[in-house]
Amino acid sequence: MSKPKKNILSVWVEDKAGVLWHVTQLFGEENCNIESLAVGSTERPGISRMTIIVGGDDQAVDVVLARLNRITSLVKVKRIDDDESVMMELGLVMVDAPDEKKTDIINIVNVFRARIVDVATSTMTVAISGGPPKLQALIDLLRPFGILEIVRTGPIAIDRGNKALT
């Protein structure tokens, strides 16, 4: 059985205090769990873009979208189709790395075209960017070495092709 499709939303908002809270609150009120949320500035001054990934059925998400529309500081909401978009995430993984295991870890990191961004006596920190499945695959391979910490930005997504921001 295939996994249920996730709802990926791009939300453009005015960069004002309280907007993020307002947006996330609506998801909670409709019982939609936000699995991932990434926010950053855009090419338009004063406008931020959120990429939100939510579980829950389409209908519940439709209700949230209708309520989101009423937020006046919200510029636009758009569902992102993962077949027509490029999605990337950045992850940092701190892994237990005694000397005898360092080479094995480096080999895995190279295969994934990830980078080692920090090395200590008994740990290494790996930075990886790519689609969420790629990050997950690396994490799964590093897990036997002993993962001490993981931090992920959450995916960001942009339409493929000529579809510029409107």
Added chain:
Amino acid sequence: MHHFDAIEGIVRLRTAGRIAVAAAHDDHVLQSIWEVYRKGYAHPILIGDKEKIFAIADQLGIDVSTMTIIKEMDERKSAEIAVTLVQNGEADAIMKGLLQTADLLRAVLERDKGLRTTGLLSHIGLYEVDGYSKMLFVTDAGINIAPDLKQKVEIIRNAVFVARSLGVTTPKVAVLAAVETVNPNMPSTLDAAALAKMGQRGQIRDCVIDGPLAMDNAINLEAARHKHITSEVAGDADILLVPDIEAGNILVKTLIFLNKARSCGVITGARVPLIVTSRAESSEAKYYSILLALAMLGQSDPERRGLS
């Protein structure tokens, strides 16, 4: 096909079209777009002053929150966004809201980013007139001020495309003038004769063209017979091509205000239909104008350079 209901019959069978509404914060526009949305004919994308859009919608008692809404306070930018949505393949038609027609057309016609085709933009009005056996298309009473012969060819092509979208497979085009004979002192009669010949020789396809015809013998068989005019078009015209915008304006205003004709219209010749209605027009006219644009979607026109 006599009644406007026929347009709705065509649209009902089609997939809902996506209409980008530039500067959507207008009560008449929201009311008419709501009607087509409510019936499942269209997915509107409202671009404009969001606060005003919701205030107007609340006042009208309509729910626009399930429509796609893009906040844009600048009216000219809202037109640019509508054009970009079409470029992105996210909209199939554009509707003018509370902004100047010139601002919308400027965005549509912009050289690099606009929606130009190799054709000419022209307005086609559609009228349901009591006492006439079918709906009448009138062109161009809205865009081209004094078209020359070449432009009239394009205007006819645009009108034929619209008529065919409504199921009039071989529309009869009457090229109007003040008289039904060629008079070298009246340039519109010379153009009319040339257009009729171009139609006869297949230079303008999918229609039957005759002219010059005076208004009476274009739409009244008795008048045509009285003048001994033998013509497939005379007395039975589908499309009236007026010589210039003034004649067109007088004709359509007479139909609407004296004859109480139901009316709607669309601008064609760009990559997508443009729904440009004036505030003076009724909500019904706006509603049918949207339907007319929707009826055009997905219709292929071999001569129409990129109309989707």
